[in-house]
Amino acid sequence: MTAPLLVLTDFSPDSDLALRHAAALAALLKAPLLLLYVRRESLLDPEAFTGSIHHLSEKQIADAFAKRTAGLSVPVVTESVNDRLPEALAAAVQKYAPALVVLGKPDTQQTPDQLVSTTALNLLRSTHTPLLVIPRPANDPVLPQHLLLAIDGEPFSFATPLTGVQELLRELQPRLTLCHVASTAEAESVAAHDILAGSRLLAGLELPIETHPVVDSEVPEAILRAAADVQADWLVLPARRRSFWGQLFNQSVTAQAVLHSSLPVLLLPTS
Structure with missing residues (x-):
């Protein structure tokens, strides 16, 4: 079942x-x-x-x-x-x-x-x-066809496979835009595709993936703008354990995305 x-x-x-x-x-x-x-x-x-x-x-x-x-x-x-x-x-x-x-x-x-x-x-x-x-306010449900996945440039993984999320992605077959927001041009070179592959989030899935790197010191605002720019239907964020305590990257990013996104936000707890 x-x-x-x-x-x-x-x-x-x-x-x-x-x-x-x-x-x-x-x-x-x-x-x-x-x-x-x-x-x-x-x-x-x-x-x-x-x-x-x-x-x-x-x-x-x-x-x-x-x-x-x-x-x-x-x-x-x-x-x-x-x-x-x-x-x-x-x-x-x-x-x-x-x-x-x-x-x-x-x-x-x-x-x-x-x-x-x-x-x-x-x-x-x-x-x-x-x-x-x-x-709220948000539109009545339409199955998402385009997801923006925002990452912070550091590897992440999951303690257990996200079977339900992967099944949902398999059924949706959405486009995926991978967004890394860097505060400097030097940091923009982060290998976002390698980080995503290492997470095993898309293991066994074949989804069209685009990249949308952004250089901006205001990370949360930049992610929300990127989602609007690429006309994403959902925003997807890996939520690190440190974000639960309001530290470092996720102090602003995870909380601010939840607070201010006009799109549905899918939060994925990492190990």
């Missing part, structure tokens, strides 16, 4: 959009969905992005699940748990072993960055499972 896609919901428009994206991907993969509602805290509470906790009755939760799963073309399992978000997600990942976790992100462009915690990185740290962040 194909591994499920796990969708976090708080029954908000943001998570509803994430569910629509996940349903389109699940239909392509012929995979089931797991819709997880964490009762104690909303995805928009102060520990997540910026909102408040919504307390719902059992009937309200059941009705909300029924409304959102009606008409979906793939099997759906719903689950409501009472826990902190990272712990609840970690338990669900251990139980269901999803190929991908899908999360909706509210529009925080008018909120100062220092007031918006990077929930995505916290969830990566607790699960080490690929995470697809769907921002």
